[in-house]
Amino acid sequence: xxxxxxxxxxxxxxxxxxxxxxxxxxxxxxxxxxxxxxxxxxxxxxxxxxxxxxxxxxxxxxxxxxxxxxxxxxxxxxxxxxxxxxxxxxxxxxxxxxxxxxxxxxxxxxxxxxxxxxxxxxxxxxxxxxxxxxxxxxxxxxxxxxxxxxxxxxxxxxxxxxxxxxxxxxxxxxxxxxxxxxxxxxxxxxxxxxxxxxxxxxxxxxxxxxxxxxxxxxxxxxxxxxxxxxxxxxxxxxxxxxxxxxxxxxxxxxxxxxxxxxxxxxxxxxxxxxxxxxxxxxxxxxxxxxxxxxxxxxxxxxxxxxxxxxxxxxxxxxxxxxxxxxxxxxxxxxxxxxxxxxxxxxxxxxxxxxxxxxxxxxxxxxxxxxxxxxxxxxxxxxxxxxxxxxxxxxxxxxxxxxxxxxxxxxxxxxxxxxxxxxxxxxxxxxxxxxxxxxxxxxxxxxxxxxxxxxxxxxxxxxxxxxxxxxxxxxxxxxxxxxxxx
Amino acid sequence: xxxxxxxxxxxxxxxxxxxxxxxxxxxxxxxxxxxxxxxxxxxxxxxxxxxxxxxxxxxxxxxxxxxxxxxxxxxxxxxxxxxxxxxxxxxxxxxxxxxxxxxxxxxxxxxxxxxxxxxxxxxxxxxxxxxxxxxxxxxxxxxxxxxxxxxxxxxxxxxxxxxxxxxxxxxxxxxxxxxxxxxxxxxxxxxxxxxxxxxxxxxxxxxxxxxxxxxxxxxxxxxxxxxxxxxxxxxxxxxxxxxxxxxxxxxxxxxxxxxxxxxxxxxxxxxxxxxxxxxxxxxxxxxxxxxxxxxxxxxxxxxxxxxxxxxxxxxxxxxxxxxxxxxxxxxxxxxxxxxxxxxxxxxxxxxxxxxxxxxxxxxxxxxxxxxxxxxxxxxxxxxxxxxxxxxxxxxxxxxxxxxxxxxxxxxxxxxxxxxxxxxxxxxxxx
Numbered sequence: 001x002x003x004x005x006x007x008x009x010x011x012x013x014x015x016x017x018x019x020x021x022x023x024x025x026x027x028x029x030x031x032x033x034x035x036x037x038x039x040x041x042x043x044x045x046x047x048x049x050x051x052x053x054x055x056x057x058x059x060x061x062x063x064x065x066x067x068x069x070x071x072x073x074x075x076x077x078x079x080x081x082x083x084x085x086x087x088x089x090x091x092x093x094x095x096x097x098x099x100x101x102x103x104x105x106x107x108x109x110x111x112x113x114x115x116x117x118x119x120x121x122x123x124x125x126x127x128x129x130x131x132x133x134x135x136x137x138x139x140x141x142x143x144x145x146x147x148x149x150x151x152x153x154x155x156x157x158x159x160x161x162x163x164x165x166x167x168x169x170x171x172x173x174x175x176x177x178x179x180x181x182x183x184x185x186x187x188x189x190x191x192x193x194x195x196x197x198x199x200x201x202x203x204x205x206x207x208x209x210x211x212x213x214x215x216x217x218x219x220x221x222x223x224x225x226x227x228x229x230x231x232x233x234x235x236x237x238x239x240x241x242x243x244x245x246x247x248x249x250x251x252x253x254x255x256x257x258x259x260x261x262x263x264x265x266x267x268x269x270x271x272x273x274x275x276x277x278x279x280x281x282x283x284x285x286x287x288x289x290x291x292x293x294x295x296x297x298x299x300x301x302x303x304x305x306x307x308x309x310x311x312x313x314x315x316x317x318x319x320x321x322x323x324x325x326x327x328x329x330x331x332x333x334x335x336x337x338x339x340x341x342x343x344x345x346x347x348x349x350x351x352x353x354x355x356x357x358x359x360x361x362x363x364x365x366x367x368x369x370x371x372x373x374x375x376x377x378x379x380x381x382x383x384x385x386x387x388x389x390x391x392x393x394x395x396x397x398x399x400x401x402x403x404x405x406x407x408x409x410x411x412x413x414x415x416x417x418x419x420x421x422x423x424x425x426x427x428x429x430x431x432x433x434x435x436x437x438x439x440x441x442x443x444x445x446x447x448x449x450x451x452x453x454x455x456x457x458x459x460x461x462x463x464x465x466x467x468x469x470x471x472x473x474x475x476x477x478x479x480x481x482x483x484x485x
Numbered sequence: 486x487x488x489x490x491x492x493x494x495x496x497x498x499x500x501x502x503x504x505x506x507x508x509x510x511x512x513x514x515x516x517x518x519x520x521x522x523x524x525x526x527x528x529x530x531x532x533x534x535x536x537x538x539x540x541x542x543x544x545x546x547x548x549x550x551x552x553x554x555x556x557x558x559x560x561x562x563x564x565x566x567x568x569x570x571x572x573x574x575x576x577x578x579x580x581x582x583x584x585x586x587x588x589x590x591x592x593x594x595x596x597x598x599x600x601x602x603x604x605x606x607x608x609x610x611x612x613x614x615x616x617x618x619x620x621x622x623x624x625x626x627x628x629x630x631x632x633x634x635x636x637x638x639x640x641x642x643x644x645x646x647x648x649x650x651x652x653x654x655x656x657x658x659x660x661x662x663x664x665x666x667x668x669x670x671x672x673x674x675x676x677x678x679x680x681x682x683x684x685x686x687x688x689x690x691x692x693x694x695x696x697x698x699x700x701x702x703x704x705x706x707x708x709x710x711x712x713x714x715x716x717x718x719x720x721x722x723x724x725x726x727x728x729x730x731x732x733x734x735x736x737x738x739x740x741x742x743x744x745x746x747x748x749x750x751x752x753x754x755x756x757x758x759x760x761x762x763x764x765x766x767x768x769x770x771x772x773x774x775x776x777x778x779x780x781x782x783x784x785x786x787x788x789x790x791x792x793x794x795x796x797x798x799x800x801x802x803x804x805x806x807x808x809x810x811x812x813x814x815x816x817x818x819x820x821x822x823x824x825x826x827x828x829x830x831x832x833x834x835x836x837x838x839x840x841x842x843x844x845x846x847x848x849x850x851x852x853x854x855x856x857x858x859x860x861x862x863x864x865x866x867x868x869x870x871x872x873x874x875x876x877x878x879x880x881x882x883x884x885x886x887x888x889x890x891x892x893x894x895x896x897x898x899x900x901x902x903x904x905x906x907x908x909x910x911x912x913x914x915x
Contacts, residue, residue, distance in 0.1 A: 422851075
């Protein structure tokens with residue numbers, strides 16, 4: 001039984017980001033109606049077009065029904081019991097919510113980011129990463145702005161971009177994920193509070209990796225951030241996103257929207273390490289992560305890569321997608337989804353091929369342990385116009401323990417005879433033979449399992465930027481090592 | 486929260502009006518099903534299991550329920566191939582003849598004369614969601630059908646052929662129910678062959694219930710080879726006991742819309758099922774198969790191979806689900822869906838699903854969609870084989886692996902000819 005004990009011991013990892021930062025916050029009372037939408041907009045001093053857009057989204061949202069098709073179960077969410085805006089108060093409440101510089105930011109907040117290990121201050125310089133940190137609803141600070149500005153890259157909070165670059169926002173906002181796209185996207189469009197905006201002008205290769213850190217801190221709040229990344233002709237950017245939340249007994253809602261636009265020859269690489277609080281061993285608490293992420297490869301020869309490591313959240317409902325509109329455009333999706341305890345994951349991707357000679361690759365690895373349910377749900381759609389399109393899909397699931405589930409729901413729709421589609425999926429546990437082989441070479445069971453799991457995920461980890469690859473491997477090790485008997 | 490009640494289209498009047506007060510199903514089951522179908526209406530694209538298959542064309546028709554007056558028109562071609570077959574004839578869903586001189590151990594009973602126990606077994610599967618609306622409709626209305634019982638330890642050497650001639654009376658529809666019960670160690674071959682007659686529009690909604698006792702073996706073939714305008718919705722439920730083996734071959738070439746659903750429930754260890762299928766839609770045909778294999782017991786296996794060859798504006802749909810229940814360990818399940826797309830107007834939709842709740846399993850699936858390999862075509866042409874012939878060779882080769890699964894050599898030859906003949910009519914694209 002030592003294996004069993006080892007398993008339990010290791011599976012019962014603590015959530016190390018589960019602290020609450022005690023900062024005075026400005027929260028508007030729970031509830032959602034047009035006044036709340038107007039209030040959020042007013043608080044951010046938004047131009048008229050954005051308020052109109054929000055209201056339109058809100059009215060549409062009211063006519064929509066919550067999607068029921070995902071392979072997840074949760075009690076109905078009372079959208080009126082949530083607060084839709086929470087902002088940390090800066091020492092002197094100058095300049096609405098935005099601190100003028102790092103010095104204005106509440107030290108407690110900086111301390112918290114320190115705890116999280118975000119390279120925010122000087123550490124940022126070492127890591128060479130520009131960070132935009134979103135704390136509950138407000139973007140707290142953006143580092144390295146001047147350096148980025150020199151080459152013409154705009155990297156700032158969404159609410160700032162609305163004021164400084166309204167023409168860009170108006171041009172691109174909602175063009176990839178329309179306001180009424182789906183239930184959660186519509187909700188987000190109505191009440192989104194902040195997020196990041198990135199604009200890489202024509203021909204520029206972003207000199208450093210950009211990064212956002214999301215954290216939900218306040219109780220009973222939802223976080224609704226919105227990210228918009230535009231890469232003009234020939235531009236190139238790699239963007240990283242990380243998430244954490246404090247440990248709480250109740251569930252918190254996170255409904256984000258991410259929009260990517262690439263014009264001719266542009267490349268966006270979007271990497272996520274998602275480590276929201278997953279709930280405790282009994283399945284209490286945790287984040288409901290209902291996210292709409294979509295990239296529009298608008299230009300010819302453009303490329304969008306989604307890489308994600310999903311370790312947190314009580315429920316994940318997330319399908320980073322690519323619309324391959326431009327000829328010869330490329331979409332890629334690499335994912336590792338780890339679930340433990342009572343976590344439920346319904347995640348995957350959509351590859352919509354519209355342009356000629358478009359190519360897409362999907363590599364999805366899921367690892368389920370405890371009593372979790374882990375589903376891959378994906379769509380590959382080859383439109384009539386997509387001559388010589390190519391797709392390769394590989395979905396592998398690893399099961400650890402006999403009380404969990406691993407599922408695959410791939411939709412493949414092909415309307416063009418020149419398409420070539422391959423899909424394969426496997427589900428299995430770590431075989432006794434593999435463990436035995438490694439053990440017979442003097443490797444402990446724990447290390448053997450680690451090796452096998454890491455090998456299983458290698459295809460995806462190879463796609464992650466360096467800093468994240470290290471973090472992801474560590475995260476996986478904490479989550480699962482030795483949990484196979 | 487804002488949850489909008491989903492509005493469902495009403496059941497078309499011509500179907501609603503034809504719902505009988507009582508049918509062959511036990512009364513309580515029939516009335517429950519009647520209530521369900523009235524409430525649900527026909528399945529729509531919003532129902533997950535029907536998102537690719539549109540019944541709108543059907544609901545727009547006004548078909549009349551088939552009466553018993555139609556008579557068989559032609560001798561069924563399969564009778565010439567399988568001379569010793571026991572042929573059960575249906576015309577427009579009405580049972581016409583049951584074979585005489587049955588081998589010992591085989592009992593055939595028309596549904597009308599079935600005992601209450603037989604009826605209870607034949608109507609055991611219950612509809613649960615609007616996805617099952619056609620099952621509910623069938624339960625509520627079916628009066629015609631047959632109960633096939635093979636006693637324990639009986640090995641039937643003569644195949645049983647269910648010969649369905651549909652559309653003898655134009656614009657008619659019918660509801661039929663077939664029950665196949667195999668005793669322990671019994672072996673049988675049941676071939677269902679559907680003919681759409683005289684290019685008439687018609688619709689038959691049928692349900693088959695197969696129950697196999699321990700160590701029994703069934704070859705179950707469904708052949709749709711002729712007719713362009715008939716619609717068929719066919720659902721088959723299979724329940725397998727210990728060490729039972731079910732082998733299905735589903736070959737669909739004909740019809741305007743064919744929707745087959747095969748649900749296999751493996752309830753005890755050692756049982757195995759093989760599902761093979763070949764669909765060749767062309768013209769404006771929609772050929773659709775949904776399969777669900779549920780491994781409810783440990784040490785069970787399944788093997789599934791489906792191929793689609795879509796030409797012209799044909800549409801092939803395949804959805805296969807493998808579900809492994811909790812504690813059903815030591816499962817090996819394999820599924821593949823391979824598809825050939827021969828024209829830009831054609832469409833293939835495939836969804837191979839795995840739903841696994843146990844850990845000691847080996848489950849995999851694969852799906853491919855593509856056109857004929859240009860290099861293979863070139864190779865054949867460089868050997869002096871014409872383009873059209875080379876193309877035909879490659880297509881038949883692709884289909885042959887499925888056809889070879891037919892249980893009798895005479896049948897394999899005949900089916901190969903049917904498929905080849907079918908290709909003769911296809912236009913050479915590219």
